[in-house]
Amino acid sequence: DSGVTQTPKHLITATGQRVTLRCSPRSGDLSVYWYQQSLDQGLQFLIQYYNGEERAKGNILERFSAQQFPDLHSELNLSSLELGDSALYFCASSALGETYNEQFFGPGTRLTVL
Amino acid sequence: AQSVTQLDSHVSVSEGTPVLLRCNYSSSYSPSLFWYVQHPNKGLQLLLKYTSAATLVKGINGFEAEFKKSETSFHLTKPSAHMSDAAEYFCVVSFGSYIPTFGRGTSLIVHP
Numbered sequence: 538d539s540g541v542t543q544t545p546k547h548l549i550t551a552t553g554q555r556v557t558l559r560c561s562p563r564s565g566d567l568s569v570y571w572y573q574q575s576l577d578q579g580l581q582f583l584i585q586y587y588n589g590e591e592r593a594k595g596n597i598l599e600r601f602s603a604q605q606f607p608d609l610h611s612e613l614n615l616s617s618l619e620l621g622d623s624a625l626y627f628c629a630s631s632a633l634g635e636t637y638n639e640q641f642f643g644p645g646t647r648l649t650v651l
Numbered sequence: 652a653q654s655v656t657q658l659d660s661h662v663s664v665s666e667g668t669p670v671l672l673r674c675n676y677s678s679s680y681s682p683s684l685f686w687y688v689q690h691p692n693k694g695l696q697l698l699l700k701y702t703s704a705a706t707l708v709k710g711i712n713g714f715e716a717e718f719k720k721s722e723t724s725f726h727l728t729k730p731s732a733h734m735s736d737a738a739e740y741f742c743v744v745s746f747g748s749y750i751p752t753f754g755r756g757t758s759l760i761v762h763p
Contacts, residue, residue, distance in 0.1 A: 539694060539696070541694070577755065579754075579755045579756060580695075580741065580756070581751040581753075582750050582751065582752075582753070585750065591751045595750050627694055627695070629694075630693075639685075639697050640695075640697070640751075641697075642687075642694035642695040642696070643694050644693060644694045645693075645694055651694060
């Protein structure tokens with residue numbers, strides 16, 4: 538158990554809908570990362586937050602947004618969902634903001650868009 | 652810029668034989684390098700990391716990797732495979748505040 542929790546575990550929804558994925562980092566970790574894993578694209582970095590501020594942005598679509606709250610939990614919002622958004626979404630946390638730090642991954646949220 | 656290439660998408664070994672998972676990287680600076688393992692339906696777990704200390708890095712579960720700057724490689728090895736090693740393995744390169752770059756993954760298959 539990495540200490541990172543993600544909810545929900547599974548999510549099934551329809552095209553055009555909006556969903557929110559939630560992540561609680563390990564106790565004391567200030568940095569949260571979001572990743573998307575799909576068969577065709579592999580593991581893609583989406584976005585990083587550090588102590589409430591956006592730190593780095595990767596291949597995140599404009600339909601997606603994220604935030605980190607004062608209690609350090611983070612939410613990833615996906616809107617106007619398309620079939621191609623079906624994927625496993627991982628959250629990871631690390632103690633500091635530097636990417637050479639070890640990241641601890643949550644178990645993921647499997648999103649299915651029908 | 653940085654990039655990472657995992658040279659094999661699948662590696663198949665027999666239980667008790669050595670494991671070699673190959674990773675080459677490209678980075679303008681001295682990078683940090685990681686190997687993560689992902690078991691089916693699980694999140695990624697760190698196996699080991701290199702951050703400019705000893706070039707031979709020992710990780711969990713008997714895995715180790717050697718940083719070879721001249722070859723820009725960071726191959727993962729294990730002397731004797733176990734059935735429980737069957738999983739997906741990811742090589743990751745990172746430098747400073749640059750976002751980490753993940754390889755496409757290598758699926759390790761272990762035959763009894």
